[in-house]
Amino acid sequence: MKRHATLLLCCLASLLAPVAMAQFTGPSTAGRPSTVAETRDVRIGSYVTLTGNVINHLRGDYFTFQDATGEIRAEIHPSVWNGRKVGPTDKVQILGEIESGSGGRYVWVKTLTVQ
Numbered sequence: 001m002k003r004h005a006t007l008l009l010c011c012l013a014s015l016l017a018p019v020a021m022a023q024f025t026g027p028s029t030a031g032r033p034s035t036v037a038e039t040r041d042v043r044i045g046s047y048v049t050l051t052g053n054v055i056n057h058l059r060g061d062y063f064t065f066q067d068a069t070g071e072i073r074a075e076i077h078p079s080v081w082n083g084r085k086v087g088p089t090d091k092v093q094i095l096g097e098i099e100s101g102s103g104g105r106y107v108w109v110k111t112l113t114v115q
Contacts (some may be wrong), residue, residue, distance in 0.1 A: 031095050037069035039105060041113065046098050050107065051115065055088045058113065073106035075099075080112050086097055091115040 021070060031047035039048055052067030054074065065074040074094065092114055096107035 020080075029036065035069040036065070036067045036072045039072055039107065042098055044098055044100050044105075047095065047110075048098060048107065049093060049095050051093045053088055053091060054086055062106070074109050075102060075106055076109045076112065080109050082112075084112075084114060086114060 030051040034042070034048040034050060036050060036052070039050075042048060042085070050065065050067060050072075053103055054063050055066045055071070056064045058064060058073065061077050062077055063073050063074050064071050074096065076094075092112055094107065094109045094113075095111045098107040099106055099108045
């Protein structure tokens with residue numbers, strides 16, 4: 001009887017091991033590395049990763065993001081800032097979804113990392 005219990009316990013442990021290794025640790029949607037210029041040609045709803053600078057505040061949650069290829073409007077909610085202070089000279093990497101509104105294309109930023 002003890003032998004069957006040990007065997008059963010080993011089987012259960014082997015089934016649970018892959019679940020433990022597959023724990024979610026961050027955004028599952030990874031944007032391909034891109035430039036602001038390339039965002040003009042990607043499909044709305046695509047995720048992109050951009051590296052550059054947030055250079056000014058437009059209004060509300062909207063900012064201007066700039067890299068070496070140009071500028072794009074970026075929607076960055078307070079939860080994404082996470083209390084960090086970021087200035088125009090700080091290099092950041094953003095992961096966001098390309099959206100379109102009355103002001104044209106913009107990046108809806110999901111994560112922001114200071115480089």
